[in-house]
Amino acid sequence: MGDLKRTPLYQEHLRLGGRMVEFGGWDMPVQYESIMEEHRAVRTMAGLFDVSHMGEISVKGKDTIAFADYLVTNSVSTLKNGEICYTPMCNEKGGVVDDLLVYRISNSEVLLVVNASNIDKDFNWVLERAKDRDFSITLDNISNKTAQLAFQGPKAEEILKEISQVKLDEIPFYHFIHGKVNGIDCLVSRTGYTGEDGFELYVDTEAAVPLWRKILEIGTPYGVKPAGLGARDLLRFEACYMLYGNELTDEITPLEAGLKWAVKFEKEFYGRQALIEQREEGLEKRLRGIEIIDKGIARHGYEIFAGDENIGWVSSGMLSPSTGKRLALAYLKKGYWKTGTEVFVKIRNKLVKAQVIKTPFYRGSVKSKA
Amino acid sequence: MKKYAKTHEWVLVEGNVATVGISNYAQEHLGDIVYVELPEVGKEISKGETICSVESVKAASDVYAPLSGKILEVNEELDAAPETINSDAEKSGWIFKMEFSDPAELDGLMDEEEYKKFCEEEEA
Numbered sequence: 001m002g003d004l005k006r007t008p009l010y011q012e013h014l015r016l017g018g019r020m021v022e023f024g025g026w027d028m029p030v031q032y033e034s035i036m037e038e039h040r041a042v043r044t045m046a047g048l049f050d051v052s053h054m055g056e057i058s059v060k061g062k063d064t065i066a067f068a069d070y071l072v073t074n075s076v077s078t079l080k081n082g083e084i085c086y087t088p089m090c091n092e093k094g095g096v097v098d099d100l101l102v103y104r105i106s107n108s109e110v111l112l113v114v115n116a117s118n119i120d121k122d123f124n125w126v127l128e129r130a131k132d133r134d135f136s137i138t139l140d141n142i143s144n145k146t147a148q149l150a151f152q153g154p155k156a157e158e159i160l161k162e163i164s165q166v167k168l169d170e171i172p173f174y175h176f177i178h179g180k181v182n183g184i185d186c187l188v189s190r191t192g193y194t195g196e197d198g199f200e201l202y203v204d205t206e207a208a209v210p211l212w213r214k215i216l217e218i219g220t221p222y223g224v225k226p227a228g229l230g231a232r233d234l235l236r237f238e239a240c241y242m243l244y245g246n247e248l249t250d251e252i253t254p255l256e257a258g259l260k261w262a263v264k265f266e267k268e269f270y271g272r273q274a275l276i277e278q279r280e281e282g283l284e285k286r287l288r289g290i291e292i293i294d295k296g297i298a299r300h301g302y303e304i305f306a307g308d309e310n311i312g313w314v315s316s317g318m319l320s321p322s323t324g325k326r327l328a329l330a331y332l333k334k335g336y337w338k339t340g341t342e343v344f345v346k347i348r349n350k351l352v353k354a355q356v357i358k359t360p361f362y363r364g365s366v367k368s369k370a
Numbered sequence: 371m372k373k374y375a376k377t378h379e380w381v382l383v384e385g386n387v388a389t390v391g392i393s394n395y396a397q398e399h400l401g402d403i404v405y406v407e408l409p410e411v412g413k414e415i416s417k418g419e420t421i422c423s424v425e426s427v428k429a430a431s432d433v434y435a436p437l438s439g440k441i442l443e444v445n446e447e448l449d450a451a452p453e454t455i456n457s458d459a460e461k462s463g464w465i466f467k468m469e470f471s472d473p474a475e476l477d478g479l480m481d482e483e484e485y486k487k488f489c490e491e492e493e494a
Contacts, residue, residue: 030428034401035401035426035427035428036427036453230401230427233428234427296405297404297405297425297430299429299430319404319425348430
């Protein structure tokens with residue numbers, strides 16, 4: 001492992017007592033004081049996350065929309081300018097290269113926001129796909145020039161309003177506008193990874209520290225906390241959002257992950273043929289939620305059994321503070337994924353009883369699409 | 371007499387009974403503890419064996435038998451309040467009491483001073 005990368009907020013994390021860990025090649029705070037407290041702040045008030053490790057790829061040129069539609073499974077051509085979609089990006093076998101957000105800036109410009117651990121893989125992938133046809137586009141990996149803060153929680157809008165020149169109430173869910181927050185140029189989107197309402201703010205790297213400090217300064221009296229990757233993982237898990245590397249990999253398809261809603265078969269896209277075949281043949285495994293009935297907590301990679309038969313594995317598992325339950329996301333073989341099915345998770349060499357349940361585990365204040 | 375194991379358990383010895391928990395240093399490193407799997411009362415255990423686990427938000431961490439013997443009692447209050455280990459690891463956050471069979475095994479454990487040094491070296 002070479003040197004870990006640092007976001008522009010690295011010194012702020014140290015100053016706030018962040019416990020730094022490696023994540024996808026980055027040195028990031030897993031927590032400041034307590035994951036549980038940070039989780040609670042986001043569920044009840046708001047929390048501020050540094051997500052500058054995320055990657056940003058700019059696509060510009062006259063074929064931008066056609067290229068984006070070809071690149072990802074969801075539809076970019078039907079988005080309005082100022083709208084965003086969540087989408088898988090698939091390989092020829094239908095496996096997920098990455099899951100990302102596509103920001104439609106104009107008829108000739110989109111921004112792809114990709115996972116930190118996949119930035120290089122994705123950029124190379126996008127460059128390759130651009131060569132498949134004669135797309136007239138320019139691609140730019142602007143990850144190092146872009147910082148991103150996520151301000152998430154039921155009170156995020158109310159608090160951020162105090163320093164925002166952008167009219168936040170005019171940004172619907174999964175939409176964005178360019179404007180100023182505390183006088184700083186931002187791209188502000190109503191998106192997130194916590195299951196709560198809130199915003200993601202994209203700024204130039206130099207603006208990250210002043211914006212971070214200002215939000216904490218005005219938020220602290222309300223109980224806003226800086227929140228680390230530990231809380232972020234717990235929050236996204238309760239909302240049943242995918243974590244690349246856990247729920248999604250190059251070997252798992254969006255249909256298996258329950259992301260059929262983000263696959264638009266009516267248009268051409270890379271990996272479409274494989275997904276059509278899988279849809280016709282039927283799935284062999286599916287992502288489901290399970291609740292542990294007996295003792296223990298299921299963790300990533302644990303095996304799942306029915307009798308002697310290995311029928312799946314846990315992709316993510318935790319104690320969920322919002323529900324008080326020990327829950328897991330798991331890939332289960334055909335025949336075992338119906339709600340109510342009893343399965344056994346191998347936890348530290350013991351087979352522990354669990355049951356298939358509905359997802360998401362928790363619904364927070366996140367707005368739904370009108 | 372209070373001793374510590376290299377695997378970060380504390381052991382309070384009274385007669386032939388030892389009360390065992392995880393050290394304050396260990397709980398600080400684990401972060402918020404959300405679940406404790408308690409051992410079975412009556413179980414025979416040998417030194418170094420995994421006997422139960424303490425789980426933080428992020429991961430499970432094994433608790434090892436610091437001595438050989440038999441489990442006498444477990445701290446059932448941890449079922450409802452596992453966070454007691456965060457707030458008071460070396461007192462009310464005890465995990466189990468055991469009867470130990472070989473007092474010579476105590477010599478393999480560290481006293482408070484030695485353990486403090488051991489933790490400092492682990493940090494470095």
